[in-house]
Each structure stands twice: as structure tokens, then as C-alpha cells.
Amino acid sequence: VAKKDLSALFLHGLKDINFTEHVILDSLPIMADAATSPNLKKAFETHLQQTEGHVQRLDRVFGLLDEKPVQVPCDAILGLIREGDEMVEKFDGGRALDAGLIAAAQAVEHYEMARYGALQAWAEELHLREAADLLRQTLSEEKQTDLLLSKLAQESANRAASG
Amino acid sequence: VAKKDLSALFLHGLKDINFTEHVILDSLPIMADAATSPNLKKAFETHLQQTEGHVQRLDRVFGLLDEKPVQVPCDAILGLIREGDEMVEKFDGGRALDAGLIAAAQAVEHYEMARYGALQAWAEELHLREAADLLRQTLSEEKQTDLLLSKLAQESANRAASG
Numbered sequence: 097v098a099k100k101d102l103s104a105l106f107l108h109g110l111k112d113i114n115f116t117e118h119v120i121l122d123s124l125p126i127m128a129d130a131a132t133s134p135n136l137k138k139a140f141e142t143h144l145q146q147t148e149g150h151v152q153r154l155d156r157v158f159g160l161l162d163e164k165p166v167q168v169p170c171d172a173i174l175g176l177i178r179e180g181d182e183m184v185e186k187f188d189g190g191r192a193l194d195a196g197l198i199a200a201a202q203a204v205e206h207y208e209m210a211r212y213g214a215l216q217a218w219a220e221e222l223h224l225r226e227a228a229d230l231l232r233q234t235l236s237e238e239k240q241t242d243l244l245l246s247k248l249a250q251e252s253a254n255r256a257a258s259g
Numbered sequence: 260v261a262k263k264d265l266s267a268l269f270l271h272g273l274k275d276i277n278f279t280e281h282v283i284l285d286s287l288p289i290m291a292d293a294a295t296s297p298n299l300k301k302a303f304e305t306h307l308q309q310t311e312g313h314v315q316r317l318d319r320v321f322g323l324l325d326e327k328p329v330q331v332p333c334d335a336i337l338g339l340i341r342e343g344d345e346m347v348e349k350f351d352g353g354r355a356l357d358a359g360l361i362a363a364a365q366a367v368e369h370y371e372m373a374r375y376g377a378l379q380a381w382a383e384e385l386h387l388r389e390a391a392d393l394l395r396q397t398l399s400e401e402k403q404t405d406l407l408l409s410k411l412a413q414e415s416a417n418r419a420a421s422g
Contacts (some may be wrong), residue, residue: 098349100352101355102421104350109362170338171341172338173311175333175336175337175339176332176370178335179333179334186290187268188263189263190267196268198377203374213365214358214362221420
């Protein structure tokens with residue numbers, strides 16, 4: 097019988113976010129490529145580097161649990177990425193593209209904020225202090241990225257989109 | 260040629276979140292049914308009532324734009340809901356079910372927070388003051404629901420899950 101307690105839920109969540117981070121690694125160069133403004137391109141490129149760090153932190157958390165860094169496919173992130181692709185298809189060549197890309201990226205950031213928020217609370221409850229610290233560091237970077245994207249939208253992309 | 264400016268992006272976003280809210284209306288009774296703790300059941304039921312209000316606000320925003328309240332299917336919310344269903348399949352009968360349901364619901368709340376955050380900023384940029392107010396009211400309720408769910412996780416569900 098499969099375990100159905102918090103440590104099982106925590107391990108399942110780690111495999112899900114591990115898949116998510118790898119999908120995002122593949123997606124960010126496409127987003128950077130599609131972006132019109134140099135500032136937004138740079139934000140996506142910076143976040144790509146951060147995301148490589150997030151994968152390394154997850155590897156360390158799996159190591160702390162003596163588990164392999166398995167990935168479990170996750171429909172949510174695939175749907176979120178598909179919406180980003182759709183944004184490019186629909187708004188490519190138009191002045192609202194960057195505003196749409198930012199919104200798609202912020203939906204991804206929010207997904208990760210929800211996941212890392214739960215994971216770090218579960219790690220605390222399980223007294224996995226070091227794992228909780230690593231997860232909190234990534235959570236904090238996701239929140240910063242979300243704020244940076246809001247700033248780019250408000251300071252330039254939304255204005256540019258409305259013409 | 261389809262318009263690709265901010266008002267087109269705004270209208271597309273409204274149709275997407277309108278679909279999302281209707282999917283959530285269908286999903287919340289299932290979540291309430293699956294939840295173990297009376298407090299969590301009640302939180303899902305309260306949020307169901309709020310969600311009915313969110314649909315009514317969207318109807319008003321469409322009305323302000325002289326548009327029909329169309330729904331555009333959105334892969335992201337379907338993936339998020341599928342993850343909630345998976346949580347029930349995997350953890351039903353186990354003590355981590357409520358913690359898993361809360362995490363699934365918070366991922367949905369965060370998706371909505373990202374969407375409503377962008378929509379209200381776009382409405383402001385388009386000088387649609389009344390629409391922006393309506394969207395901000397819903398955004399504020401989604402944030403409150405997310406905080407309530409965090410509280411339920413930290414005060415009881417995570418502890419119960421770790422046994």
C-alpha cells in the first residue's frame with residue numbers, strides 16, 4: 097500500500113516541482129526570444145540562470161532525503177506554458193506582445209510560489225530544517241521575479257501595448 | 260487582421276478568466292466533498308459563494324465593454340484542476356489528503372491572483388476605472404482565500420498529515 101502521509105505528499109510535491117523547473121528551463125529561452133523589449137529579454141535570461149540554481153537546490157533537497165531527483169509530469173505547468181505559446185501565436189508582431197508575455201510568465205511564477213510555499217511549510221512540519229531553508233530561498237527568488245515583472249509591465253509594457 | 264493591442268489582450272484575458280471561474284464553480288463542490296476537516300469543507304463552500312460573485316462581476320465588466328461574457332477554454336486551469344483530482348486519487352483515505360487539497364486549491368488561487376493582477380493593471384492603463392475596481396475586488400477576495408488556506412494548513416492540516 098502506498099504511503100499517504102505528509103512525507104509522501106512532500107516527496108510527490110518535490111517530483112512535481114522538479115518537472116516544472118525543467119519545463120521552465122526549456123521555455124525561458126523561447127520567451128526571451130519572443131520578447132520585444134531588451135529589458136524583458138534580459139529579465140527572462142536572468143530568470144533562466146536563477147532557474148538553473150533552483151534545479152540545483154532541488155537536487156540537494158532530494159539528496160537530503162536520500163532520494164533520486166525524479167520528475168513527475170504535471171499537467172498544470174504544461175497548460176501554463178501552452179498559454180504562453182498561445183500568447184505568442186496570437187499577439188506576435190503586435191504591440192501588446194510583451195504585456196501578454198509578462199502576464200503568462202507571472203502565471204508561471206505564481207504557480208511556483210504556491211508550490212514552494214506549500215513545500216517549505218511541509219518541510220518545516222517534518223523538521224527538515226535544511227530542506228526548508230533551500231526551498232525558502234527559491235520561493236524568495238520567485239517572488240522577486242514576479243515583482244520585477246509587475247514593474248516592467250507597469251513602467252513600460254502596458255503603456256507600449258495601449259499605444 | 261485581428262487586433263493585437265492592449266484592449267484585445269484585455270478582452271482575451273477576460274474570456275480566459277471567465278472560463279476559469281466557471282471551471283472552479285464546478286470543481287469546488289467536489290473539493291468540499293473530498294475534504295476531511297469541517298473547517299476545510301466550510302472554506303471551500305464559502306469560496307464557492309464568492310466565486311458566484313466573481314462570475315457576476317465579470318458579467319458586469321463584459322457589459323461595460325459592450326461585449327458578451329464569452330468563455331475561452333484555458334489549458335492552465337484544466338491542468339490545475341486535474342492536479343487536484345490526482346491529489347484525491349493518490350491521498351484519499353490518508354491523513355495528508357487535506358494538506359494536499361489545500362495545496363491544490365492554493366495553486367488555483369495563485370493562478371487567479373496572477374490573472375486578476377494583470378487584468379486590473381490593464382484596465383487601469385485603458386482608463387476603464389469601473390472595470391478596474393470590479394477586478395480589484397475579486398483579486399482581493401482571491402488573496403484573502405489564499406491566506407485563509409495557508410492558515411488552515413499551518414494550524415491543522417499539516418500537523419494532522421504528519422501524524
